[in-house]
Amino acid sequence: MNIDTNTIVSVSEANQNFSRVTRIAEKNGQAVIFKNNRPKYLLIDLDSSPHIDLTEDEKIDIVAARMLKKYKEAFLELAK
Secondary structure (H helix, E strand, O other), X not given: OOOOHHHEEEHHHHXXXXXXXXXXXXXXXXXXXXXXXXXXXXXXXXXOOOOOOOOHHHHXXXXXXXXXXXXXXXXXXXXX
């Protein structure tokens, strides 16, 4: 994996200034968060990153599936 040095942020900086990390991801498609001087996390902008190329309907399906899983018990109760 090639990493653009303009996208590197330390985990400390990400913790203190997450909005800066999101701006980097929006500008470059991703931000790489380093921990102990090694790449550890990858924040990607889903709208512009080639890593995940989803249609709007697919994005909605993913969110819906997560919501159904998270609140399954409540939905089952409502279905009674």
